[in-house]
Amino acid sequence: MSTYTYPRYSCPPLRDAGARHPVVVVGGGMVGLTAALDLARRGQPVVLLDDDDTVSAGSRAICISKRSLEIYSRLGIGQRLLAKGVTWNTGKVFFRDRLVYEFNLLPEPGHEFPAFVNLQQYYLEQWLVEACAETGLVDVRWKHRVTGAENRADSVTLTIETPREKYTLTADWLLACDGAHSVVRESLALPFVGKVFRDRFLIADIVMHVDLPAERRFWFAPTFHAGGSALMHRQADDVWRLDFQLGWDADPEAERDPERVAARVRAMLGPRNKFELEWVSVYTFRCRRLEKFRHGRTFFLGDAAHQVSPFGARGGNGGTQDADNLAWKLDAVLRGTAPQSLLDSYDAERIPAADENILHSTRSTDFITPKNDAARAYRDAVLQLAARYDFARPLVNSGRLSRPAVLRNTPLNTPDDAPWTGGLPPGTPAIDAPLRRDGTDDWLLRHLHGFSLLSFGDTPASIPGIHTVHVSPQPAPGALHDYAGLASSRYDAKPGTAILLRPDQHVAARWRGFDPAAIMTAWKTALGIP
Amino acid sequence: MKDLDTSPRLDDPDALYEALVDAHRDLDAEASRRLDARLILLLANHIGSVAVVREAIAAARAAAEE
Numbered sequence: 001m002s003t004y005t006y007p008r009y010s011c012p013p014l015r016d017a018g019a020r021h022p023v024v025v026v027g028g029g030m031v032g033l034t035a036a037l038d039l040a041r042r043g044q045p046v047v048l049l050d051d052d053d054t055v056s057a058g059s060r061a062i063c064i065s066k067r068s069l070e071i072y073s074r075l076g077i078g079q080r081l082l083a084k085g086v087t088w089n090t091g092k093v094f095f096r097d098r099l100v101y102e103f104n105l106l107p108e109p110g111h112e113f114p115a116f117v118n119l120q121q122y123y124l125e126q127w128l129v130e131a132c133a134e135t136g137l138v139d140v141r142w143k144h145r146v147t148g149a150e151n152r153a154d155s156v157t158l159t160i161e162t163p164r165e166k167y168t169l170t171a172d173w174l175l176a177c178d179g180a181h182s183v184v185r186e187s188l189a190l191p192f193v194g195k196v197f198r199d200r201f202l203i204a205d206i207v208m209h210v211d212l213p214a215e216r217r218f219w220f221a222p223t224f225h226a227g228g229s230a231l232m233h234r235q236a237d238d239v240w241r242l243d244f245q246l247g248w249d250a251d252p253e254a255e256r257d258p259e260r261v262a263a264r265v266r267a268m269l270g271p272r273n274k275f276e277l278e279w280v281s282v283y284t285f286r287c288r289r290l291e292k293f294r295h296g297r298t299f300f301l302g303d304a305a306h307q308v309s310p311f312g313a314r315g316g317n318g319g320t321q322d323a324d325n326l327a328w329k330l331d332a333v334l335r336g337t338a339p340q341s342l343l344d345s346y347d348a349e350r351i352p353a354a355d356e357n358i359l360h361s362t363r364s365t366d367f368i369t370p371k372n373d374a375a376r377a378y379r380d381a382v383l384q385l386a387a388r389y390d391f392a393r394p395l396v397n398s399g400r401l402s403r404p405a406v407l408r409n410t411p412l413n414t415p416d417d418a419p420w421t422g423g424l425p426p427g428t429p430a431i432d433a434p435l436r437r438d439g440t441d442d443w444l445l446r447h448l449h450g451f452s453l454l455s456f457g458d459t460p461a462s463i464p465g466i467h468t469v470h471v472s473p474q475p476a477p478g479a480l481h482d483y484a485g486l487a488s489s490r491y492d493a494k495p496g497t498a499i500l501l502r503p504d505q506h507v508a509a510r511w512r513g514f515d516p517a518a519i520m521t522a523w524k525t526a527l528g529i530p
Numbered sequence: 531m532k533d534l535d536t537s538p539r540l541d542d543p544d545a546l547y548e549a550l551v552d553a554h555r556d557l558d559a560e561a562s563r564r565l566d567a568r569l570i571l572l573l574a575n576h577i578g579s580v581a582v583v584r585e586a587i588a589a590a591r592a593a594a595e596e
Contacts (some may be wrong), residue, residue, distance in 0.1 A: 374563070381567035391575040 002278060003207055003237040004122055006054045011143035017167035021047045022334060024158065024171035026146050026184055029056065030121055031302030031319035032177030033128035037075050038327030040135035042503075044334055046171070048138055049160060051145035055125035058279045059205050062118045062235050067404035067429060068320045069113040070445055070505070077127045078113065084236045085117030090215040092471060093398050094138070095383035097223055101393045107403065110486045112443040116401070118214070119234045121316065149174065149187040151296045173330060174298045176321075182304035188295060194288020195307065195362065198248040200368045204261050205279040206240050208269075218398040220368075220383055224267040229368050229398075232268070239278055242268065243310075244255065252282040285309045287358045287365070294347050299326055299474035306354040310363035311356045311368060313398030318357045321405060322350055328503035333525060342528030345412050353405035360400040367397035373381030404429045407506055414500075414509035414522040423492025423510070426530060430505040435471065435480040442480065444471070444487055448505045457495035461514040466500070466523060502526055534585035 023039060025032045028050030036046045063080060064072075072078045089106040092099055093234035105115035132138035141162075148159040156174040160167055176184035185192060217232040219225070228245035235241055244264055246255055254260065261280050270274065289306035302319030326346050370376035378415060385392035407413065407427035414426060424431060433444045447469045448454075455461040460470035460479070471487050472479035474494075482488055491499060491510075499510040500522050509522035540546050553569075554562045574583045 373560075374567075377560075377563045377567040378571070381564060381571055385568055385571055389572075392571060395571070 003239055004120065004368055006122065007126060007129075009053050009140070009142040011053060011162055011164075012139075012141055014165060014167055016169075017165075018169070020155070020170040020172070021045070022172045023047070023175065023330065024049065024156075024169060024173075025175040025177055026149075026158070026202060027176070027178035027182075027302075027304070028052070028124055028125075028129070028140060028142070029177060029179060029302070030061065030316055031323055032126065032175065033125060033132060034071075034320055035175050035177060035301060035323035035327055036140075037128055037132050037135070038323055039331060040137035041075060041486065042327065042331040043137070044331055045137045047141070047171075048132070048140045049144040049146055049158075050140070050142055051141040055129070056121040058203075058281060059120035059122070059235060059239065059241065061121045061313070062233065062241055063116050063313035063317070063401070064109070064119055064124070064406070065313060065317045065402045066113050066115050067402075068317045069117065070429075071320055071324045072124075073113065073445065074449060074505070075131065077124075077131055077155045079340060080127055081119055081124065082113060083115060083235050083305065084123060085119035086214045086236055087114045087117050088214040088216060088234065089115055090213070091395055091398075091401075092215055092217050093192070093383075093386075094217070094222060095217040095380075095387065096221055097219075098381055098387060100387040101396050103393075110434045110484065112445065113432070115311070118233060118241075120185075120235055120237075120239065121190045123236070129469040146178070146183050149176075149184045151188060151298055154297065154299045172297065173334075174324070175305045176298055177301045177323075178304050180307050181305040184298065184302070185290065185300065185304055188298065190290055190295065191276060192288055192290055192484075194286055194307070194358070197284065197365050197369060198284055198285050199365075200248060200250045200252065200255075200256050200284050200308075201248040202244040202246050202250075202261065202264070203279070203281040203283065204265055204277060205235070205244045206242060206265060206275040207278050208240055208273060209238050210273060220379070220398075222268075225264065230268060231398075238273075246282070250397045251283070255282050256280050276471070283310075285365075289351070289354050289358060292347050292349055293354075294343060300342075301326065303340065303348075306358065308357050309365045310361075311364040311400045312357070313360050313399070314357040314361050317402040318354065321353065325350055331380060331503075338527040339529060342412075343411055345528060349405070349407045349410045349412075352409065353407075356400075356405065359408060364397050364399045368399075387401045412502070412528065414525050416510065417518070418512050420492055420510070423490070424499070424507045426507050426509055428507050430501055431490045433482070433490055434484055435487060436475070436483050438477070439475070439482055444469075444480065445505065447480065448501050450503050451508075451526070452501045453519065454491065454493075454497075454499040454501060456482075456491070456493040456497040456499075456512070461498050461516075461519075463516055463519050463523075466519070500526070532582075534582050536589065556575060 023046045025036045025048040036048045091103045093101040145161045150157045156171045158169045214234045220228045231243035233241040293305045301322040308314045370379045382395045452467045456471050462468050470479040475481045496513045500508045508526040
């Protein structure tokens, strides 16, 4: 019995063989759908091609980070994810059978979204499909499999196969979101190099009705799974993600055998807990990326561009931030408000972010899978010391959980022209804060779309063409009342402070006083206008 | 502390040597390695600087090459 019924989408009849479209997305997974929805929300028509006729097979990327939730909130499905997902803040780490370390990810109150919610990827994808349909701008073509891509000077030509026919399409811009085995990447013969990890892991999603807290539990070398690590994490619908490290020599076929999986689960949970297996997968992984994510008219997003280990929830969340980063830029170029060179900043911003994710997930993997006896001695030493001494706890690495990328060295930032003691330097994603609008509770991030100027103080600053968000210490008509003072403290704002935010809610520039000429210059810089 | 200090600093060198050797008494090779790992982590935290520990690693490796 399954807790989820997969939708079956119909393959649309072909009407436009040989046509040319401004934007084509290849891959209807979470990243492709997110990119398509973001573009459609900005008014751009998108053709999306997917080789399947349904959503993610299996729960896959279950941990949705706060930043991703904020991005999905901007796209209109944040509350739906929050309501269905399992909110969690606590992580526990065990060595052998002893709790050595417990962490709390809840940074502080006063945010609309928690650090993480867990939700099966198929829900996210289904709701993205529905949201795309509501825009009326996304032409999703299920069972339209891309078999080749050819980059030209001002377009990309795709060859496509449906169950009935073959055809070609031309795209002004192509977004390759077709995953780790990207056909687009292979067609363009781009090397995808990195590190292979000689280890295998078993995922077992089980349905279990049990009253356990929603927390992440990670075991190093527990007695129920000698020698390996294990993970337990709650999802929606009483589904639990269990993950067992198997070692490189494990036989993937044998390990998928339901009886064998059930025996592992019983060893973990004890004989009394009743459960059903919902999904089983044996996987290995690599950490690697393309040298560049932009190749002429083609962009690579998500796993098509970079791959990480699953420890740290950096795959799905990283891909979501790729889409968030590229959509507004492509929209600005399509509208003619920015030069095409703005699109090069996708590489400048998302390659360092991918490297950060690869670094963290590689380090986590090296901790979880020690490569030699010395590494294992250090790993076990850290875990033994962590049970007794605070200093060793930050050394325990069961996955450094996804944090939003700070775009430090991007040409789109305008550096501070005055000293700041805190707040958010250029490149940082905006932080949420509770506010009131005309007496009603509200959140700051809900008001940031398009280029926004956060203006603090009694009198709002205003620039033609830029959406002003007035944050006032007093209730005032049309203003966001910073009744708790959290917006001011989080942004290190004083009366007169102005902060320019990009359409992806990253800080572009900030000032202590209102200087319209400086704001216009920073706005042009953020759009890549020379 | 900025750099690894390799000048003689120990208040009682003979006692230090004795303490290290004593600590490994009755331990097999595996247990010794694990004890050293815990010891190094404790001392590294006391030093409090990855840069200094990196210098010490380089110095330790170089000393074996002579």
